[in-house]
Amino acid sequence: MLELKDVDFVRDGKLLLSGVSLTVGEGERWALLGPNGAGKSTMLGLCGAVTHPTRGTVEILGKRLGTVDIRTLRESIGHVNPRHPLRSPLSIVDVVLTGLTGTIERMPRWEPTAAQTERALELIDLLGISSLAHSPWTTLSQGERGRALIARALIADPRLLLLDEPSTGLDVAAREQLLETLDHIHTTHPHLAWLLVTHHLEELPTCTTHAALLREGQILAAGPVDDVITTPLISTTFNHPIKITHRAGRWTATAGARTALE
Template structure:
């Protein structure tokens, strides 16, 4: 496992139209670590993920992605080495699952005209489709896929260039319970299949965290409330502060669950 960080964020601020979105954020992600960024809506999670994915520049501070400092590197080229999974994938054509996955090689949403993958690339796509549990949907077209199937296809697509870093932006958005559990199971499989792959997952639902989550950053109002190993950061007290609500956090078989931590009702009689 490499000692060099896959991501390094140092004292980063993001200001838009005079409004601070992120303030004094620092983060280091190394190979094989699986981070989750948690916080209420508006906490700054998606803004931070856009920096990690080389989609935006910080107002102040340092962001290094795969050893390249933003502001000193071709952002478009750098993005081709990052597996970024966005559930709002704006695909308009009825592509087959295999074709959607293959677009991960060209870093485009649609198939590039006259581009033809090699037999090895097709085999890699088929392997990833199987790994994400979509073998029986291999030739299904995009409009016919469920939301959960689309999410897993997009993860396979993101893995096609063999990235060192996988970014997951609220991957369980819009999924029912079955779809969510299938997705989490496959993400957990990836973490065992690619031991050196680093990942960052953004969510505001602790139930969506895979069991293999190693580290967590809690964001509140654009600031880091806590950051570090998941077992140290994910406590009832800190999660309650993060979401500004009394929460009782439990973990069973590697999965987290939450409920409101209300005072016990007085006994009557």
């Protein structure tokens, strides 16, 4: 579904990613973790065919960047960004339908088919916000917007889903609702692969299968989640002693002893 091989990325003369390699298979649900400035958003831009590597190769859904029409490729990638720049009072239904056109606003003179509208309503119901289907975007809470954006990402039936810090701005209750939603999507879309970017372990859904740790533009570890989210590796990634606890499928991080880094 996704393969980065020996990728470097340079912007304005600064090396932001160095020698990054990662392979994501069908149905795998990856967490990309690292401190601020580690290169997570830069890496997500490559995975979403938004940017191209300076060196190395990126293959998305079997297509190599630089040899494929990226506009067509992006149609098979769902992208959830909580900083969605919509400012007009579109209804949730219309927001979800913009996922078919890849635009922020409804395209002029474009009308969805009855089947497309029905599909949008089905996804809105799946995300648990059917009572708000016709509410304007401008009146929604951050949590409601987050679930609407996931429905928007899913309407085009993507094979790859990218979630860029989807819990940004959410209170505890809204975060838990979002994580329950992601776990539910795993059951309804079992073949969907995703990459979720965060720097908070508490924001990972229980269905997470793999993790990659990024620090200063380099992958420190990648693989099955239980092998990667450990006290020693997380402490090294964040350059601070952190004790990891895993209970009922969820992770928590607390201050650890200094020996965690030794």
